Amino acid sequence: MQQNACATARVPCSSRIEWPEMSSLTETIAILDRLIAYPTVSADSNLELIAFAAELLGKCGAQITLHQDLGGGKANLFATLGHGTEGGILLSGHTDVVPAIPSDWTSDPFVLRRENGKLYGRGSCDMKGFVAAVLAMVPYYSSLDLKRPLHVALTYDEEVGCLGACHLVVQLRQEGIRPAMAFIGEPTGMRVIEGHKGCYEYTTTFYGTNGHGSEPDKGVNAIHFANKYISRLLQIGQDLKNEPPEEGARFSPPWTTVQVGRIDGGSARNVIAGKCDVEWEMRPVRPEDALLVKVELESYCRNVLLPEMRSIHPEADIVTEVVGEVEGLAISAENAARDIALTLTGSNHSDVVAFGTEAGLFQSLGASAVVCGPGSIEQAHQPDEFVTVEQLQSCLDMLKGLGRILETKP
Numbered sequence: 001m002q003q004n005a006c007a008t009a010r011v012p013c014s015s016r017i018e019w020p021e022m023s024s025l026t027e028t029i030a031i032l033d034r035l036i037a038y039p040t041v042s043a044d045s046n047l048e049l050i051a052f053a054a055e056l057l058g059k060c061g062a063q064i065t066l067h068q069d070l071g072g073g074k075a076n077l078f079a080t081l082g083h084g085t086e087g088g089i090l091l092s093g094h095t096d097v098v099p100a101i102p103s104d105w106t107s108d109p110f111v112l113r114r115e116n117g118k119l120y121g122r123g124s125c126d127m128k129g130f131v132a133a134v135l136a137m138v139p140y141y142s143s144l145d146l147k148r149p150l151h152v153a154l155t156y157d158e159e160v161g162c163l164g165a166c167h168l169v170v171q172l173r174q175e176g177i178r179p180a181m182a183f184i185g186e187p188t189g190m191r192v193i194e195g196h197k198g199c200y201e202y203t204t205t206f207y208g209t210n211g212h213g214s215e216p217d218k219g220v221n222a223i224h225f226a227n228k229y230i231s232r233l234l235q236i237g238q239d240l241k242n243e244p245p246e247e248g249a250r251f252s253p254p255w256t257t258v259q260v261g262r263i264d265g266g267s268a269r270n271v272i273a274g275k276c277d278v279e280w281e282m283r284p285v286r287p288e289d290a291l292l293v294k295v296e297l298e299s300y301c302r303n304v305l306l307p308e309m310r311s312i313h314p315e316a317d318i319v320t321e322v323v324g325e326v327e328g329l330a331i332s333a334e335n336a337a338r339d340i341a342l343t344l345t346g347s348n349h350s351d352v353v354a355f356g357t358e359a360g361l362f363q364s365l366g367a368s369a370v371v372c373g374p375g376s377i378e379q380a381h382q383p384d385e386f387v388t389v390e391q392l393q394s395c396l397d398m399l400k401g402l403g404r405i406l407e408t409k410p
Contacts, residue, residue, distance in 0.1 A: 024136050024396050025389070029119065031056075032132035032392075033112040036121035042096040042159045045073040049095050053077055053154055056135050060142035062152070067171055069164070074156040076168045078177075081141050081150045087410045088149035089402055090179035090367065092358060093131040094158030094165070097123035104383035118386040125375025129387040130185025133374070133395045140403060147409045150402075151179055158358060161201055161324020165358040169365060180410065181337040182362035183402070185373030187380055187387070190394045192341045192350040193371035197251060197283040198328035199356030200290055204229065204320045206265070209313045210274035219272035220313045223265045225305055226276040229318075230260055232300050233280060236293055248285035250331075250352045256289035257354075258282040283354060284328065327360035329369055337370040344401035345372065345394070353377070372398065 038049040054064050054077055062079040069075070082088065100109035100122040107113045109122040119129070134152060141150050155164035172178070186193075206229070208220030237258035248254035258280065265276025284290040301318045309316035331352065338350050350370075355377060359369040374391035 024140070025393055028132045028136040028392055028396065029112075029114070029389070031135050032119060032121075032124065032128055035128040035132055036112045036123055037110055039110045040096050040123070041099050042157050043099075046095045046156050047073065047075055050075050050077050050154065053131075053135060054079075057138055057152065060138050062138070062142075067168060069156065069167070074164065076156060076164045076171075077152070077154040078168065078172070079152040081138070082146035082148065082406070084149050085175070085177045087178070087180040088151060089406060090151040090153060090182040090362060091134045091399075091402075092153040092155070092165075092182060092184045092362065093127050093134065093373075094155045094162075094358065095128075095131070096157055096159050096164075097126065097128070098159050098381045100383070106384050109383075109385075114389075117389050119389065119392075120384055120386045122385055124379075124385050125187040125387040126377075126380035126385065127186055127373060127375070129187075129375055129392055130373040130395060133392055133399060134185070137396065137399045137403075140400070141406065144403055144407050146406050148180070148406055150406055151177075155358065162199075162326045162356075162358050162361060163324060165361045166324070166326070169361045172365060178365055179362070179367045181340070182359065182365075182367040182369040183337060183341065184357050184359045184362070184369065184371045185395070186355075186357045186371050187373050187375030187377050188353070188371055189376050190345055190372060190374060190391060190398070192338060192345060192347050193353050194329070194335055194338045194350040195250070195331035195352040196329045196356060196359070196371065197256070197285055197354055198287070198290060198326055198360065199281065199283055200325045201281045201323040202279070202320050203323060204278045204280065204318065206276045206278070207315075207317045207319070208274050208276075208309065209272065209316070210267075211272035213270035213272060216272055218312075219274075220309050220316045221272050222276035223263075223273040225309055225318075226263065226265060226278050228305060229297070229301070230263075230278060230280075233258055233260070233293075233297065236296050237282075240289060240292075245285055245289070247331075251285060251354055253354070254285070256282060256284045256286070256293075258293065283356070287327070290325075326356055326358070327364065329357065329359040329363060329371065332368070335368045335370065337368040340402070340405060341370045341372045341398070344398045
């Protein structure tokens with residue numbers, strides 16, 4: 001994807017700042033209040049939030065690069081404190097949120113509400129709480145004698161296929177920037193997550209012919225053929241379930257899953273449907289499973305569905321759009337980021353999750369990667385989403401510990 005011209009700015013920090021614990025928590029909450037006020041639903045722009053974050057980072061001397069999407073309405077931010085492109089630590093969070101229906105909420109979803117130790121607002125845990133904590137810690141990091149660089153990545157469109165992170169990783173690879181470790185602050189309750197499944201999302205569109213419902217044999221009903229496609233997809237999913245791979249033993253469920261999330265087709269009950277969209281996904285435990293699903297479906301369309309459709313209407317077609325193909329976070333015996341996160345959080349074991357993140361993308365750069373952040377995934381995407389103050393403080397404690405790592409030589 002084309003990247004528009006990007007601006008780079010560097011502003012020296014005005015003073016060396018010590019890290020007083022409570023003021024950092026207070027600052028985190030104040031920044032979170034600002035972040036939630038930006039309604040960065042994936043369908044809309046995130047540029048105001050990015051500008052706000054760039055201002056905070058720039059005041060402390062960060063080198064800032066903004067990479068806009070093709071339409072110019074969204075941008076990734078990549079900032080660096082310290083020097084060099086090799087090694088160092090990357091802190092990453094996405095800026096987009098899922099939609100919020102105000103009538104489902106107790107209060108305005110885009111106004112931070114604090115009550116009984118909880119901070120309510122869309123994106124509070126997924127994942128503006130982590131982003132706020134990182135931005136609040138930037139003055140502390142800028143006061144250190146950094147022996148390795150600290151990178152901050154803020155991405156767009158994670159919720160609709162990790163599109164921003166996919167583009168950012170390409171850019172970093174082109175520029176030769178290779179962090180040694182990546183910490184992705186998705187809501188894990190500050191549990192240390194060392195592995196997760198991939199997330200592959202598609203829209204398959206069936207093009208048939210419209211016609212009168214009284215003569216269905218004279219048309220190609222796109223919904224009927226979509227139904228056959230879905231049945232084949234679910235059968236493949238059942239086959240994968242029946243033979244779970246050893247690699248999935250720690251996941252719940254331990255097999256590669258497939259599911260259909262949305263069907264849209266037809267115009268009326270007495271009209272042959274000329275078009276139908278099927279939105280579906282799979283969560284592969286291993287890349288081979290994803291390849292198997294795609295090969296099996298392509299073969300079924302080419303050898304079974306399309307010949308039947310085109311025997312009635314030669315221009316009938318089936319087209320699959322790739323919304324996003326995000327690799328999982330592969331479990332590795334040697335993972336420096338995981339080991340550091342375990343030490344800093346005081347945990348004695350790491351875990352895996354079924355939901356996807358951007359971690360696998362940064363792992364593809366050669367970085368050891370871990371997922372660890374404040375809030376619960378059970379609150380993500382829900383009305384009255386919240387993160388607790390206690391979780392934010394735990395996150396700040398971990399981030400402070402990373403500062404000590406940054407002051408040591410690689």
